[in-house]
Amino acid sequence: MNRKFLPIIGFLFILAASAATAKPQTPSASQPSLPSATTQGAAAAEEQLPVPPAARASDHFDPLAATNAYLATVPADKKARSDAYFEGGYWLLLWDFLASAAVYVLLLATGWSARMRNLAERITRFKPLQTFLYWIQFLAVTSVFVFPLTAYRGFVREHAYGLATQTFGPWLGDQLKSLAVAAVLGGLFLIAIYGVLRRAPRSWWIWGSVVTIVFLMLTAVIAPVYIAPLFNRYTKLDDPRIKGPILSMARANGIPAGEVYVMDASRQSTRVSANVSGFLGTERITLNDNLLKRCTLPEIESTMGHEMGHYVLNHVYKAVLFFGVLIVLGFAFLPGTVSWALTHWGGSWRVRGADDIAALPLFALLFAVYTFVLTPITNTYVRAAEYEADIFGLNAAGQPDGEALIDLKLGDYRKLDPGPVEEFVFFDHPSGRTRIHAAMRWKAEHLNSGH
Numbered sequence: 509m510n511r512k513f514l515p516i517i518g519f520l521f522i523l524a525a526s527a528a529t530a531k532p533q534t535p536s537a538s539q540p541s542l543p544s545a546t547t548q549g550a551a552a553a554e555e556q557l558p559v560p561p562a563a564r565a566s567d568h569f570d571p572l573a574a575t576n577a578y579l580a581t582v583p584a585d586k587k588a589r590s591d592a593y594f595e596g597g598y599w600l601l602l603w604d605f606l607a608s609a610a611v612y613v614l615l616l617a618t619g620w621s622a623r624m625r626n627l628a629e630r631i632t633r634f635k636p637l638q639t640f641l642y643w644i645q646f647l648a649v650t651s652v653f654v655f656p657l658t659a660y661r662g663f664v665r666e667h668a669y670g671l672a673t674q675t676f677g678p679w680l681g682d683q684l685k686s687l688a689v690a691a692v693l694g695g696l697f698l699i700a701i702y703g704v705l706r707r708a709p710r711s712w713w714i715w716g717s718v719v720t721i722v723f724l725m726l727t728a729v730i731a732p733v734y735i736a737p738l739f740n741r742y743t744k745l746d747d748p749r750i751k752g753p754i755l756s757m758a759r760a761n762g763i764p765a766g767e768v769y770v771m772d773a774s775r776q777s778t779r780v781s782a783n784v785s786g787f788l789g790t791e792r793i794t795l796n797d798n799l800l801k802r803c804t805l806p807e808i809e810s811t812m813g814h815e816m817g818h819y820v821l822n823h824v825y826k827a828v829l830f831f832g833v834l835i836v837l838g839f840a841f842l843p844g845t846v847s848w849a850l851t852h853w854g855g856s857w858r859v860r861g862a863d864d865i866a867a868l869p870l871f872a873l874l875f876a877v878y879t880f881v882l883t884p885i886t887n888t889y890v891r892a893a894e895y896e897a898d899i900f901g902l903n904a905a906g907q908p909d910g911e912a913l914i915d916l917k918l919g920d921y922r923k924l925d926p927g928p929v930e931e932f933v934f935f936d937h938p939s940g941r942t943r944i945h946a947a948m949r950w951k952a953e954h955l956n957s958g959h
């Protein structure tokens with residue numbers, strides 16, 4: 509279940525900005541520490557940035573032509589590579605679903621799940637401990653089964669596209685750490701859920717959804733403080749070249765300046781990114797060291813304006829509400845479906861009932877189907893919030909060209925110019941075309957307003 513459970517936490521609480529491996533534009537010492545949020549700043553930025561001619565300020569500035577000019581700066585081979593990487597992700601979505609579904613069915617049909625339960629029962633009579641011992645076995649077996657796919661997606665493929673910096677040893681180390689986190693958090697979660705299942709045979713789906721939502725919120729509270737530091741080093745932003753303008757923008761938007769962090773993402777990846785994480789007092793904005801090293805100040809300002817948008821617009825809290833509704837709906841389908849399946853196959857699976865931990869693969873299977881089918885809806889929800897953050901960022905930073913250039917960098921791993929249906933189904937962030945067009949539209953109106 510953790511394989512689906514962790515991405516949900518991801519969906520919910522890490523509204524990640526992005527990534528890129530574009531040729532680093534090493535910031536030079538002569539770079540101006542220019543004040544942002546003024547069109548004067550944006551005009552000065554245009555002089556410093558590789559803005560294509562059709563996107564430069566002029567009397568006949570056309571947002572669509574400017575957008576196309578930006579997109580045309582990407583060489584054909586680079587675009588083909590980015591398209592291939594991103595479209596490969598569509599298939600991985602399917603393979604991930606099929607692989608985990610196959611493992612769950614196998615565990616049930618071969619009676620392996622019942623044997624894992626029997627082993628846990630032989631070791632202890634204490635129910636919560638039985639649940640935990642079953643979970644450890646379940647986690648080990650499912651992780652081993654899907655390992656080839658995990659390694660292909662997380663290691664082989666990332667290296668093939670030049671997005672990874674880790675050798676196999678440290679990568680595997682990170683995987684084992686994730687597994688340990690899943691063992692502890694997933695174990696505690698299941699102990700709570702099965703406690704509910706045993707005590708409330710009729711209304712467990714209501715209490716189960718409450719437990720799930722509360723658990724996700726607690727995870728979000730502790731994640732930036734206790735989980736993320738297991739994988740990366742976090743420090744407060746102290747680069748004087750960018751600290752001033754970024755913290756100024758933070759203060760202007762009512763964000764406590766102490767909440768901007770830098771992480772050493774280059775340990776794992778070449779991607780440029782930033783995110784907002786945390787909940788109920790642990791909220792923070794984090795930008796990664798690749799962003800600091802590879803982007804110009806206007807690009808950094810634009811990205812941080814976007815992240816501040818997530819913060820100010822309370823996207824984390826709204827996501828809890830949205831995913832909370834999906835969780836309740838999902839649980840509402842469970843009692844009928846589970847009892848139907850157990851009536852048909854429970855005997856041959858040697859599963860005693862819904863409150864038998866040996867039924868976990870059935871729950872995991874139903875959850876996998878549910879999240880797979882909902883993909884376009886969850887993507888669209890997240891994408892809509894990302895678009896809001898883009899608009900907020902444009903207004904906060906006033907750097908439309910910085911925004912367009914960072915969008916092109918994100919294009920190293922996200923298809924830049926998809927069709928509308930493709931964007932609706934598969935994109936959890938707006939496409940490069942959508943984002944650049946929004947930036948150029950903003951730029952057009954600020955040119956025309958006589959500034």
Ligand SMILES: [Zn+2]
Pocket residue numbers: 523524525814815818894897
């Ligand atoms: Zn975002």
